[in-house]
Amino acid sequence: MGKTILCVDDSASVRQMVKLTLAGAGYEILEACDGRDALAKAGSADIHMVVTDLNMPNMDGLALIKELRKLPAYKGVPIVFLTTESDDSKKAEAKQSGATGWITKPFKQEQLLAVVKKVLG
């Protein structure tokens, strides 16, 4: 069975884009529409990687990563941001909170795939 990636974004278009890109390469995709939804789903499946937006309603990406890193199962899970944000201070805060990587939107599908393959193998 393929590895499972949790895709977190309030845009259904983005989730569909990520799904089309990664499912085609054999990854299972679990979707969440914001940080709170992602946290609820984080314990329900064996997640190998998280790809998350930064700016989301209910719980944003930075709050999500801080909560995930508190969970024993998520201490070592790669978490990559996929966001329109390019602010250096936000990137620094994300890195300090335990982010593995940062991809800026608009994203190239091959770039996302390359990052996922590099991280997950």
Next chain:
Amino acid sequence: MAAIGAAAMSDPSGGLEQLSRSDFHRVAQFILSSTGIKLPPSKKPMLEGRLRRRMRALGLETLSEYCAKVFDSRDFEDEAVNLIDAVTTNKTDFFREPSHFEFLATTVLPDLAQSGRAAKVWSAACSIGAEPYTLAMVLSDFARISSGFRFSILASDISTEVLAKAARAVYAQEMINPVPMTMRQRYLLRPNDPTLEVVRMAPEIRSLVRFARINLIEERYPVETDMDVIFCRNLLIYFDKQTQEAVVRRLCSYLRPGGYLMLGHADGVTGMTLPATWLGNSIFRREMT
């Protein structure tokens, strides 16, 4: 005096001159033959209202004078276009039937981006432009997330008057209520004079839409035959059944295999044989072969 007052009160036209039966018939025939749009007797008051505007614009006194000018004089050709404009101009809304745009953003566009195709979209009954500019905003927003995504938007209508309004892209403020706040901030301009309750589409949105006058009842359209998406919503209801089917079949022939046709919820296709699969919600997908 009382008898005249009573007659005026019972007269639905409010005492205004009405079209004679023969004039109504020849206007309705002309509109049907040139646009495919049927005007049953129930539309007579609407038609009279529209013709009175043309009558006043030409400085004429009566509807019978106007009809004589249109049909019996050498001025017919010049006025024919204005007559079509006056009768076919209809209102429209931004994000009308929002589920269509949601389907576009979450299913059609990601598929197209995955395939590397530049999306070709046609708004085939664009009226004053709300639909094509909605498309421009939705597609622009999608391009913000998918690097290299390209698209083109064609917007057409039979009415030169609405096409001119669409090109100006100025709208009453209340019309933009359905536009999401983030899109309003990105794509709409407010006037320098705050007392003017209008907005205008930003130039980068206006430049994304190409306008053309196209009559959908003609045998051929001056349009590429590999459209990815065609919107033709809430227009078919004005045609008779035979014309409806002919137009829908013709529109399908301008879609690439697998392309999508979006009709309006009031546009019925019952009994039609189409080279397309119904996906629900007035969305059809052209067969792959």
